[in-house]
Amino acid sequence: MDEPHDARLTVAAVAHRLGVAPATLRTWDRRYGLGPGGHTAGAHRRYSADDVVRLQTMRRLIMSGVPPGEAARVARGQPSASPGPAAPLPGFDGRLAGGGGGPVGQVLALAGADAAVRGLGRAAMALDSESVTEMLREQVARHGVLHTWDHVLRPVLVAVGARWAATGEGVEVEHSLSDCAAVVLRAVGDGVLCPPGRRPVLLACAPDEQHALPLHALGAALAERGIATRTLGAALPAAALEAALRRTGAGALFLWSCLPGTADEQVLADLPMTRPATVLLVGGPGWAVERLPSRVTVAVDLAHAVALVEQALGA
Ligand code: B12
Structure with a gap:
């Protein structure tokens, strides 16, 4: 039996209920035929309970990793307004x-x-x-x-x-x-310590650089290999970097920059010459390789950075 028109939901209401953008609903309609049933050109788009169940299925399957075309095929085949879960497809658990x-x-x-x-x-x-x-x-x-x-x-x-x-x-x-x-x-890195006599490894982000996660990845990968690091975190000012290097006499320094705006190659050129020399390593898409001082080595990925630090420590 047909529902009264005002019992049906608008695009905005359905979008809100499902937690998807109204534009997504329009795309699902246009591309996969999951629009309001009985919708005629010019009339306001209103979704029935059956339509909403189909859309819920579509959303649930997509969230489970099912490709949209496949999810739509299942959703379109859904017969009634029963709000029960759609049958999971092979390989997807539907949660x-x-x-x-x-x-x-x-x-x-x-x-x-x-x-x-x-x-x-x-x-x-x-x-x-x-x-x-x-x-x-x-x-x-x-x-x-x-x-x-x-x-x-x-x-x-x-x-x-x-x-x-x-x-x-x-x-x-x-x-x-x-x-x-x-x-x-x-x-x-819990419990991984720098052995006495070994010069520490410093990990830091370039000034103003908030993307610190790759430092933690590098610290963790080195810790797995028994190498302790000292992480100075995001957005380390140039003067603080210089102070840290002087105070620790680090064996190696790794400096990360994700954004060209945070990568100031001059910061590296201005670092003090420690004795024995600190191995200077950088990583991240921010650096302009041609502007780096010649004593700086670029790590292209995590495994490469690990290998360069190990080499710097003579490990
Ligand atoms: C998480 C994240 C954030 C978090 C950072 C939190 C944290 N604690 O790190 C927060 C929310 C703070 C943030 C802020 C911003 N972010 Co952001 N962010 C990211 C995101 C999703 C991941 C960053 C990351 O860890 N990248 C590392 C890996 C995952 O990136 P990748 O591309 O695979 O890496 C390449 C190389 O770097 C190398 N590599 C990968 N891993 C490693 C590890 C090591 C050790 C080495 C040596 C190399 C290496 O291999 C890859 C091939 O080249 C990126 C998306 C992205 N693609 O990076 C955006 C991204 C870096 N951010 C971006 C932007 C614009 C910003 C903001 C300006 C605005 C915003 N989105 O809020 C601010 C800027 C803050 C600042 N001044 O630094 C843009 C940068 C675009 C650009 N090139 O200018 C990106 C690329 C998103 C995008 N697609 O546009 N961000």
């Missing part, structure tokens, strides 16, 4: 990392990624820090820091960054995910 209740409704471009990456992406988007932390802890314990960084965490970070670049949204996801990751990565 939302955030518990399934809240208005998550936003996905990262992680098509083709493996289950660990998609799971982390879902939990990150749901701001579910307990799950994010647990998943990262498990990955590090099972596969180590290098694998976890390059094959699990980094793909999600890149996708979150790409989403921000495309929509201007998700800074809260960047903060939450980075915070959880920093907690897990820093814990790897």
